Amino acid sequence: MSPTIPSVLSAACLLLFPCSGTAQELKIVSSLPRTGNANGQTTSMVNGIRMAIEEVGGHVDGYTILYEDMDDASPQRGNWDPMIEASNAEKAAANPLVVAYIGTFNSGAAKISMPILNKAGLAMVSPANTYPGLTKPGLGEKNEPKAYRPTGTINYFRIVPTDDLQGAVAADWAKELGAKKVFVLNDRELYGVGIANVFVASCAKLGIKVLGNEGVDTKAPNYRSLVTKIKALGADLVYYGGTTQNNAGQIAKDLRGGGVRVPFMVPDGCFEEAFIEAAGAENLNDTTYITFGGLPADQLTGKGAQFAKSYMEKFGTEPEAYAVYGYEAASVVLDALKRAKSKDRSGVLAALKETRDFHGAIGSWSFDENGDTTNRTMSGQTVRDGEFVFVKALGAESPKDSTNSEPKIDPLNSTKGS
Amino acid sequence: MTDAEVFLQQLITGLSNGMIIALIAIGYTMVYGIVELINFAHGDLFMLGSFLALTIVGALGLESWSGMGSVAAVLILIASSACFCGTLNWTVDRLAYRPLRRAPKLSLLVAAIGASFVLMNLGLFWGGLPLDVFSGGIAAAAPKDFPDLFPDLNVLGNSAVQITRTDVGVFAVTIPLMIGLTLLVKMTKLGKAMRAVAQNPTAAALMGISVDRVIGATFFIGGALAGAASVMYALYNNSIGFQMGYRAGMDAFTAAVLGGIGSLPGAMLGGIGIGLIRAMSDQYVESKWTNAIVFGVLILVLIFRPSGILGAKQREKV
Structure with missing residues (x-):
């Protein structure tokens, strides 16, 4: 008797909901x-x-x-x-x-x-x-x-x-590149301010002096005055917590145009072709450093x-x-x-x-109890000849960190060819 | 850099930015002076000028500084963008504003907002054209890279203070244009007619002035200046985008109000003033306060001089 009930029910379902049939x-x-x-x-x-x-x-x-x-x-x-x-x-x-x-x-x-x-x-x-x-x-x-x-x-x-991990490895990398006095900009949005603040806090721990952490007007036509300010303060690295959509390209343009040729570091919000297009390759080549909460495709x-x-x-x-x-x-x-x-x-x-x-x-x-990934592999990139180039794996548990340093670039004298 | 050098550098940056704003502001103030309309489409018109310039740059295959060749190319760009924006502004007036000349002022304002949307979307469409200079038009909304025809070379040699070729270019283009316009309004017959229409259109018509033609000419001149400004903007910032008209228009409109809307020298003063306030606020306060400071100054000025810095003194409106 019992086996007939489900079949009757499913027949009824088919009649009632014809579209949800077998497929x-x-x-x-x-x-x-x-x-x-x-x-x-x-x-x-x-x-x-x-x-x-x-x-x-x-x-x-x-x-x-x-x-x-x-x-x-x-x-x-x-x-x-x-x-x-x-x-x-x-x-x-x-x-x-x-x-x-x-x-x-x-x-x-x-x-x-x-x-x-x-x-x-x-x-x-x-x-x-x-x-x-x-x-x-x-x-x-x-x-x-x-x-x-x-x-x-x-x-x-x-x-x-998350950014608390990415901002921290960015600061480590900045120290490695020889930065002593950094100027930090942010786009006044959730992501940008968050990662900029982590970067600032991590710099303080590493003994890097933070000359300023300023929110920028992301719709401004240019950032020339800001660049003059950065130049006058003598920053040896500029960090922008922001995205391509929030004018990162224009900031890079104005830094180089204003004669500030120190390393420019940005987070993964700028790790896309659109960033190189917006900034112009000549303003990024060999002087720009991009962190990313993962590995680029060619390193997988x-x-x-x-x-x-x-x-x-x-x-x-x-x-x-x-x-x-x-x-x-x-x-x-x-x-x-x-x-x-x-x-x-x-x-x-x-x-x-x-x-x-x-x-x-x-x-x-795995997913942890907050819903976050347990994955900690991050990477650092630079731009060379208008293309993103993988530099090294970043982060605590990256095995590549010690062994593989092959496309090592000379941090502050980065004019050397590849 | 010493403190004095920093100040000087900010002064130069502020002046360059301010002059570009002033050129756009003139278009707002001229149109307001003559038909009492805040032409909201003006910023978007300016944006289209820069798109035309980039299209021509692509067609001529210009890439970088090539001495006098670049200067000539820039003059061509300015001339074509000015003609284009002037004609377009005249057309917008002819199609959208002129039929509403006797309608309540509010209808005119709404028409201007509508025209602004049309022009802005025209920019979006233009940016999506499959041209190399628009990166093949894949991302119509993305900012476009404008080639550095005037690389930022310091004309002062190795001094800490930089005056770049672009700065010189901005001064060399805007100052003669402003002087020329002032002379046109003060000295020529057309200028006289414009001032007459601004004071009283009915009386001007009775004196035999063709009011519609004078208004049309005003739109053309205002548009042409925006066209020239758009080329200088593109060269100065090296990037353009379909949304830049809103921001540039906002700055220019603020400048026109600050200087006294309807007053030509007021628009120039307001534009340069805003450029300088921005630069100084970025340097000495913090860039996130810059917008607040600009509008704070505007409010302060309007409290003590409700018609702007030069608005009250200057009886004539153009």
Whole structure:
């Protein structure tokens, strides 16, 4: 008697919901700034996401995986837009098929969608947010990260190391480059101020003098007066906590134009082709240092190298720095979906929380109790002949640090050829 | 650098930035003087001028300093951007503002805001054209690199204070333009007609002045100056973007109000004043306070002189 009941029920279900018949569907969405100059970077990330879904054949345990590439930027801002990010999150929350939300690119945007998705019990995996306050208590504002978790549970995960780690290795690197007096600028946004403050605090610990930490007007036509000020103070390294979208290119232009030729260091927000285009290669070559909370595509090994190779074959271009993180975010979501006991939001969320020793393209890592990655590999880059060039791995646990120093550049006399 | 050298350097930077602002401000003040309209589309018109300049730079294949060749090229750029912006401004007036000449002033203002959006989106479209100078047009909204035709070489040799070729270029272009415009308004028949229309359009019409033609000429001249300013802006900052018109327009409008809107010398004074305040605030206060200081000064001036620095004294509006 008992075996007939489920079959009757499923027959009834088929009658009631004809479309959800045998081919059951689940959906993954991403919300990234697709309009504006982050487009180069995000196109690469979306390609990575698509590759991860294709790798599993577009199906997990009989469920067809749908994917939607949402844009959280507006042409007016040329950058992520709070209104659009909120509407993307609400759309995803309202669609019962959606089991995971990959995004955001900007930490400020995550602040907006996190509480919306938290209430909906929808898992969010960011391939790029680095602001510590989103997950780590005590590193951001007083109400962070509680404010982003109205239900008290964790639904947000990220696969890049946070700025408190990146800012600290940047300061270490600055010391190594011989910096004694640094001038710090920031873009007055969440990400930029956060990483600039960490850099300043780390410099103080290392005995590097900080001449100033100034918020700049990111819409200013030029920064010539500021450059004169930096020049007069005699800074031997300039650090900008900010992104390409927030005029990093113009700052580089004006520093060089104003005759300040000291090293210019920027965080991963500038680690994209658009930065070289905006600043002009001649203003960056051999004097610019870029930190990144991961390894660039050409330094990846194993699965990562495989990813870079098939990306190149498929799209005919080198993947941008964050492409592999788009791929990794989608892979870990698909892995969680596979492990999930129930193939729905709560199942995926529970499985994501239990992610341990995930063997992905960026190595083997886990999510900790805050939803942060345990991965600590970071890297330093410079620009040579208009191209990003990997210099060295940065960070505490990087094995390459001591052994591999091969494309070593002479820090302050960087005119030597490659 | 000694303190005096730093001050001198900021003075030069402030002057260069200020002169560019002043050139744009003149367009606001002339149009306001004659039709009492804050032409919000003026900043975006300025932006389109720089896009034309970059397109020509790409077409001529200009890349870097080549002596007199560069000077000639820059003169061509200025002439073409000035003609283009002048004509475009005249067209905007003809199509959008002239039909509203007798309508309430608010309609005119809304038309100007609308024109601003149209021009701005035209810039977005232009930046998306598949040209090499726009990096193939992949990212229409991204800032465009403007080639350094006047590299920042110090004309003072090795001294700590830098006056670059671009600074010299900015002075050499803006000062004659300002003098020329002043002479035009004060000495010529057209200038006289402009002043007459500004004072009383009806009376001017009764005296046989073709009011619409004079207004059209005013729009053309204001636009042409914005075109010239856009080339100097692009050379000075080496980057342009479709959103730069908003910011530049804001600065210029503030300058026009500070100097006394409707007054020509006021716009020049206001522009240079704002350039200097910005530079000094970046140096001696902190750059994050700069905008607050600029508007603080504006408020202070308006409290004591509600019509701007030169607004009250100068009865004539153009």
